[in-house]
Amino acid sequence: MLDRTEDISIAAESWLAEFERALEHPDSHTLRPLFHPDSFWRDVLALSWNLQTLNGADAILNELPVLAGRTAPSGFKIDVERAPPRRVKRAGTDTIEAIFKFETIQGRGHGIIRLIPDTHDGHTLKAWTLFTALEELKGFEETIGSARPRGQSYSRDFRGPNWLDQREASAAYADRDPTVLVVGGGQAGLSIAARCKQLSIDTLIVDRGSRVGDNWRKRYHALTLHNQVQVNHLPYMPFPPNLPTYIPKDKLANWFESYVDAMELNFWTSTSFERGSYDAANQRWTVVLHCRDGSERIMHPRHVVMATGVSGIANRPDIPTLKHFAGTVLHSSGYHDGEAWKDKNAIVIGTGNSGHDIAQDLYSSGARVTLVQRSSTLITNIEPSAQLAYATYNEGTLEDNDLIAASMPLRLAKKTHQMITEQSKQFDKELLDGLTQVGFKLDYGEDDTGWQFKYLTRGGGYYFNVGCSDLVARQEIALRQFSDIETFVPGGARMKNGEVLEASLIVLATGYKPQEALVRQLFGEEIAARVGPIWGFGDEQELRNMYTRTGQDGLWFIAGSLAQCRINSKFLSLQIKAIEEGLLRRTQA
The missing domain is CATH 3.10.450.50 (Nuclear Transport Factor 2; Chain: A,)
Structure with missing residues (x-):
């Protein structure tokens, strides 16, 4: 020894x-x-x-x-x-x-x-x-670097199809079905499609948006990423060095568009995945797509990858008296900007990232805003506290840092984030004390593991402060507790003490339903039961049914931050390739 x-x-x-x-x-x-x-x-x-x-x-x-x-x-x-x-x-x-x-x-x-x-x-x-x-x-290496495709040689058929002709024919799928159908064209869908492309797996992305990147482009006006640019590269094609530290949503959306073109990904916009069923005998899916021109297309991919995000369906809680409200009610997913609400009263229900950002956007547009808290929330300043989790990415190579990030076992990752959370509480003490004084209910995640594990277990429940918490602490944005609302009335919300919060707009920043709901909707109860819970940690100390084979043959899930998708898309694509080459069973059973 x-x-x-x-x-x-x-x-x-x-x-x-x-x-x-x-x-x-x-x-x-x-x-x-x-x-x-x-x-x-x-x-x-x-x-x-x-x-x-x-x-x-x-x-x-x-x-x-x-x-x-x-x-x-x-x-x-x-x-x-x-x-x-x-x-x-x-x-x-x-x-x-x-x-x-x-x-x-x-x-x-x-x-x-x-x-x-x-x-x-x-x-x-x-x-x-x-x-x-x-x-x-071995024998199925990626087609990059020295293995890059040669393309057209110096001896060319000048009457034959050129590169653009070939790309258009590839993306049309007029005479074939893709091996892999990816549902969703955000960072998850782009990452797995790019990985599959480099492994010579025929892959098509479908997305409801009218342009590549609309899943970011059409979010609320002021949105930017909350972590820094060095963490967020997509596979194979890092951001240029002049991108801002915190990438604005529209710049990211435009980058997605460029990425699809540069990586030669097949992508159908304005296309919705309607439903799917699995043919076990032939080991393929029958899926129905609703296409841009209004037609339906039936395809038979061998694999379907759900890349619709941690949550796909807006969660609109059952608030019986909300029907009495005579103003406008929006879910956060339908909110864009606050200009139309200048000099008006608005109530934002929910104190996660979206709730705070929308409240601040309305306030900056001249609206009078009340933020309504439903449950305790973790608050951390975007700098330096929220960036502590990414400290390793400030030095060294992206490849090394991705390996380090993937290498930490769950128990030690939790310990790390407990330490980060304690450090953040000290950095943010003045802000947290101010929030407590105005009645804001704080928490620091299960076992004080912080925002990262809130995200990994429930997909939300925290806010990276970029100014809204300061406005709440100074009472420039009013704060109320949902439990203190007696009923909603035509003009707003009546509190249990008789006060009426007047409003023309109510925004439900109430998050999204778990992915199981989307699976049930698209594939039916039997397949949803076969797959089981998605996201959060199970007994195996890994995210449940993410980036790996599931209980349903040929059905895969990828979601998470840009870094998570970059790292784990490699592993997902390798499994699909191994199955296609007969090296791996299609399910874990």
């Missing part, structure tokens, strides 16, 4: 060498000395063909020999083209971190090993976290 050493490169290389030797005849006896008792292993497709996390040396040693026996991992080496081994602090623990590469029977992968001393074994350096991820399939 390893002795203590100050040479971190030698320490990492030695561990990998001993790990590879142990895997030649893998069993708990040969592997146990390498793993800290409180260790973690996250594998993404490389050995397990799943996204899975194991906690503790005993769990790892039960599973690793079996999976290694099937996949024959070998060639574990420090990747000299990535960040060199280094000392870092992760989840509050000092550790040696090293990026390595390896191979299996079917593919090539990258991983991260983190070593800490075992105080019960002479401070011997052992694996604290091990991450293994499939990078590419």
